[in-house]
Amino acid sequence: MDHENEEAEKHVDTESKVITEGKAEVLLSSAGNVFYNPVQEFNRDLRYMRYISDANHADWERRHSDLYCDVSSSDLGHNADSLKWFCCGSAQQLKADAIVAVLTLCAEDHHQKMCEGRVKRTEGAQENSSVDAPVDKLTASRKYEKGLTILEALSASGLRSIRYAKEVPGVREVIANDISDRAACSIRASVAHNGVEHLVTTSHDDAVMVMYQHRRPSDRFNAVDLDPYGCPSPFLDTAVQCVSDGGVLLVTCTDMAVLAGNCPETCYSKYGAVSLRAKCCHEMALRIVLQCVESHANRYGRYIVPLLSISADFYVRVFCTGCETLTLQPLGVTHQYGEKANQFKFTLPHGPPVGSQCEHCGHRYHIGGPIWSGPLHDKAFVTRLEHLASAGEFGTARRMQGVLAVVGEELPDVPLYYTLDRLCSVMHSECVPMMQFRSALLNAGFRVSFSHANPMSIKTDAPASVLWDIMRHWVKLHPVRQDRLTGVAAALLSREPTNEINMDLRSDANPKSREKGLSRFQENPQRFWGPGTRARNNNQVEGKMEKSKKNQGKRKKSEASGPDEDGHTKQLKCEEQTLSS
Ligand SMILES: C[S@@+](CC[C@H](N)C(=O)[O-])C[C@H]1O[C@@H](n2cnc3c(N)ncnc32)[C@H](O)[C@@H]1O
Numbered sequence: 001m002d003h004e005n006e007e008a009e010k011h012v013d014t015e016s017k018v019i020t021e022g023k024a025e026v027l028l029s030s031a032g033n034v035f036y037n038p039v040q041e042f043n044r045d046l047r048y049m050r051y052i053s054d055a056n057h058a059d060w061e062r063r064h065s066d067l068y069c070d071v072s073s074s075d076l077g078h079n080a081d082s083l084k085w086f087c088c089g090s091a092q093q094l095k096a097d098a099i100v101a102v103l104t105l106c107a108e109d110h111h112q113k114m115c116e117g118r119v120k121r122t123e124g125a126q127e128n129s130s131v132d133a134p135v136d137k138l139t140a141s142r143k144y145e146k147g148l149t150i151l152e153a154l155s156a157s158g159l160r161s162i163r164y165a166k167e168v169p170g171v172r173e174v175i176a177n178d179i180s181d182r183a184a185c186s187i188r189a190s191v192a193h194n195g196v197e198h199l200v201t202t203s204h205d206d207a208v209m210v211m212y213q214h215r216r217p218s219d220r221f222n223a224v225d226l227d228p229y230g231c232p233s234p235f236l237d238t239a240v241q242c243v244s245d246g247g248v249l250l251v252t253c254t255d256m257a258v259l260a261g262n263c264p265e266t267c268y269s270k271y272g273a274v275s276l277r278a279k280c281c282h283e284m285a286l287r288i289v290l291q292c293v294e295s296h297a298n299r300y301g302r303y304i305v306p307l308l309s310i311s312a313d314f315y316v317r318v319f320c321t322g323c324e325t326l327t328l329q330p331l332g333v334t335h336q337y338g339e340k341a342n343q344f345k346f347t348l349p350h351g352p353p354v355g356s357q358c359e360h361c362g363h364r365y366h367i368g369g370p371i372w373s374g375p376l377h378d379k380a381f382v383t384r385l386e387h388l389a390s391a392g393e394f395g396t397a398r399r400m401q402g403v404l405a406v407v408g409e410e411l412p413d414v415p416l417y418y419t420l421d422r423l424c425s426v427m428h429s430e431c432v433p434m435m436q437f438r439s440a441l442l443n444a445g446f447r448v449s450f451s452h453a454n455p456m457s458i459k460t461d462a463p464a465s466v467l468w469d470i471m472r473h474w475v476k477l478h479p480v481r482q483d484r485l486t487g488v489a490a491a492l493l494s495r496e497p498t499n500e501i502n503m504d505l506r507s508d509a510n511p512k513s514r515e516k517g518l519s520r521f522q523e524n525p526q527r528f529w530g531p532g533t534r535a536r537n538n539n540q541v542e543g544k545m546e547k548s549k550k551n552q553g554k555r556k557k558s559e560a561s562g563p564d565e566d567g568h569t570k571q572l573k574c575e576e577q578t579l580s581s
């Protein structure tokens, strides 16, 4: 046994517990000085799902051409896809207040290739639907000299890295890094315990340094996984530089309270965007993170393509005084010209899109953002993940299928959403059955979908005036008590509807995922569900972290308490009524 392993043995004492997840076993000291949160299994499961990136990845092609020499290279775009079976999907954290974004990073000069690749793939999609073949020839736990390189920058127990090694085919090296000496020892011991020393390298360093040392294009990683305590901002500048072109960055944020509008000023200082306490705050949180990563990437002539962006479903109370109508103001306008998919010109938009007072209720506005307003997910990527999830090889497969199905149904071009319970509570009205509300939107010629972030969400391209007219129509049929007709409700109801509303039920109002009875929205899975606490203080760095713990503790309290009891109960009651009908 070498010196490092002896050290590892010392730290992982006889009291240590063995935790099994997927094909990995990690040894954790019973002192609790290394972070491990069992409720993140779903998150980790999705990361191990092999997937096909949307990027036309020349580097990947070069590295793997001899691995996959039996793959025809006639359709470069499509085969690059096939070659890019990869380790990590991403994910919904089964914890409160967490979001995850999986992005492909590309250099800007890569854009043209990518656009061409996209077109080719679309054309060839039918005849090439069996893309699973090449990766199936590879095995996990075996080292491929030209295989994938993966960095788990903040590894804690090393569990993810070991699972990457044991469950992902075609890996060259996984670096499991952590700044804590206890964590590093624990990783070493678990790596030896699992017999994956040939694949997993333990690194005991500051994640920022590790990533800076891999900025050169030839040294970059195919995948970088960031799962910090709270906010990933300190790591983003280096992370966007050390991911290869078409490679993947996985970002987890557990400071949802900050992102969801509880501390807009903190959000601005960390993410460069103001968060809002609105019902759509979870999607807004994702969009804030995406714009933050994108702005870091842009500094280095790179851009992002979001593959999957998931928010854990957690209720946040809203204190806005008006009707909460949303309006988006673009910061730039893109015009396509010419025949080619990548020929754009950019102009400044006109604005602002609203007056000083809301046209529906007369209240004033809050301004939040900037946010990423493009698609949150890549459809092809999500479809692949759904296929893999339905193969059912993961502990959380059922949840995966449900969440991915809702994600796949989300309207890709409609940022943010309303929630039906909130529309009803603004009006002080009886709850509208969800299917009836959705039918009214469809009958009026608009599109509607759920968002995975909220079971009561209404994501639609209908203007707010149509939503309020549906509510006015509903209130005509189900009158509100006179004594409740005050404030915002009175202002909204003082106007006659201008759109003709038809609430007749339609079968297409019921999405497939709901029809199939999939487990679409997460439930609180167990006691102590949440982001997990930091590992116990055991070195200087963690000592420093402790100092800020007090402040975080204060914040956590408000996060953890989440919804107020009344609000939550009321929402659930309304949900039960509207969803069941
Ligand atoms: C939330 S835990 C990671 C959990 C892990 N990814 C999992 O799935 O179980 C965060 C880890 O980041 C480590 N850490 C904090 N700052 C770091 C830094 N600058 N460089 C490397 N590791 C760091 C901590 O020691 C801790 O183990």
Ligand SMILES: [Zn+2]
Residues within 6 Å of the ligand: 322, 323, 324, 325, 358, 359, 360, 361, 362, 363
């Ligand atoms: Zn209003």
